[in-house]
Amino acid sequence: MKMKQSRPRITCICVGATGSGKTLLLRKLQQKSEINETTSSVPTVGTSMYKIKLPNNKSLVVRELGGVVAPLWHHYYNSVEKIIFVVDASNLCQISASGVLLYSLLTEPALKKSKILLVLSKMDMSYRQMRNEALLMLQIEKLKTQISQTITIAEFSAIDGTGNDKIFAWLQT
Ligand SMILES: Nc1nc2c(ncn2[C@@H]2O[C@H](COP(=O)(O)OP(=O)(O)O)[C@@H](O)[C@H]2O)c(=O)[nH]1
Numbered sequence: 120m121k122m123k124q125s126r127p128r129i130t131c132i133c134v135g136a137t138g139s140g141k142t143l144l145l146r147k148l149q150q151k152s153e154i155n156e157t158t159s160s161v162p163t164v165g166t167s168m169y170k171i172k173l174p175n176n177k178s179l180v181v182r183e184l185g186g187v188v189a190p191l192w193h194h195y196y197n198s199v200e201k202i203i204f205v206v207d208a209s210n211l212c213q214i215s216a217s218g219v220l221l222y223s224l225l226t227e228p229a230l231k232k233s234k235i236l237l238v239l240s241k242m243d244m245s246y247r248q249m250r251n252e253a254l255l256m257l258q259i260e261k262l263k264t265q266i267s268q269t270i271t272i273a274e275f276s277a278i279d280g281t282g283n284d285k286i287f288a289w290l291q292t
Pocket residue numbers: 135136137138139140141142143144185240241242243244275276277278
């Protein structure tokens with residue numbers, strides 16, 4: 120008889136400001152792997168879980184944590200190994216808010232050993248130079264010298280599929 124695992128250990132979280140594109144990113148990753156299992160959501164604290172099938176046939180459950188519940192993010196840091204941090208590259212007006220969230224995440228003791236994937240989302244709505252402007256505004260180069268985590272940067276568009284392969288490759292490592 121198969122035991123039903125009701126509480127999988129979630130080792131990957133997806134965070135970022137409200138509207139940055141987290142849900143669409145995770146749905147897109149699910150679609151590519153032809154799994155459409157929009158798993159349980161916990162509306163009270165605004166988190167949802169997505170089971171993503173990786174190219175190596177393993178699967179990974181990612182928990183989305185919305186910007187509105189940023190003060191509660193720390194409840195979910197336990198056993199987190201990977202963090203997908205989503206920034207809307209088409210909206211540079213909101214980028215400083217993302218920078219503050221990112222910084223507080225990176226300085227969190229529980230996340231000292233985690234791997235970070237910085238996703239610049241909505242690239243279909245951004246001009247090329249916006250990528251560099253976004254990274255500059257987030258002070259990524261300076262941050263890299265100050266933190267223990269490694270940051271991988273991926274451009275993404277849920278519309279045209281930009282960045283899909285790079286994100287899957289990162290999720291597999
Ligand atoms: N053009 C474009 N719009 C996007 C993209 N990703 C998300 N959006 C839009 O941005 C809005 C917020 O997206 P959502 O995934 O719900 O953001 P979340 O709050 O971070 O989960 C929605 O209207 C999406 O359709 C993208 O890659 N390109």
